[in-house]
Amino acid sequence: MNILILCTGNSARSILLEKLMNHLGGGRITAYSAGSQPTGRVNPHAIELLTQKGYQTADLRSKSWDEFEGADAVKMEVVITVCGSAAEETCPIWPGAPIRAHWGAEDPAAAPPEKAAAAFNEAYDILARRAAAFVKEPFDTMPPAALRGHLSDCGKLS
Numbered sequence: 001m002n003i004l005i006l007c008t009g010n011s012a013r014s015i016l017l018e019k020l021m022n023h024l025g026g027g028r029i030t031a032y033s034a035g036s037q038p039t040g041r042v043n044p045h046a047i048e049l050l051t052q053k054g055y056q057t058a059d060l061r062s063k064s065w066d067e068f069e070g071a072d073a074v075k076m077e078v079v080i081t082v083c084g085s086a087a088e089e090t091c092p093i094w095p096g097a098p099i100r101a102h103w104g105a106e107d108p109a110a111a112p113p114e115k116a117a118a119a120f121n122e123a124y125d126i127l128a129r130r131a132a133a134f135v136k137e138p139f140d141t142m143p144p145a146a147l148r149g150h151l152s153d154c155g156k157l158s
Helices: 013-024 044-052 113-136 144-155
Strands: 002-007 030-035 078-081 099-102
Touching (some): 002 013, 013 030, 013 113, 078 144, 099 144, 113 144
Parallel strands (some): 002 030, 002 078, 078 099
């Protein structure tokens, strides 16, 4: 299953969830991340946290969702937005037929420097719980309505 994770800047939350989904999916998921207004760089705190957790980070980059549009782009079955509902961010809207879900999480990149590490850990933990709950069920064989409900339920975990 191809999953696109969208955020505004594609520097923190979407990057974290991309790595989590690819790892926890055990080969059943190919996750990508992108942003509507990419920052052009992955947040150093995200890289540091993922490295501490044992992930390879050399392939990470902040990119525009434009890379995933067009006839020759990878077909996405699911699009997940991770913009924080309380942060007054504009969440990207993805056109087309993929099943969409919102897994809002506060932006750790917006935390003051002295709280950044804790904010990144908190965002990672929330997204990890959601991703683990998602892959625990047979998502790849669910009919669309069941998949939509499962994604919604996972997105409500904190």
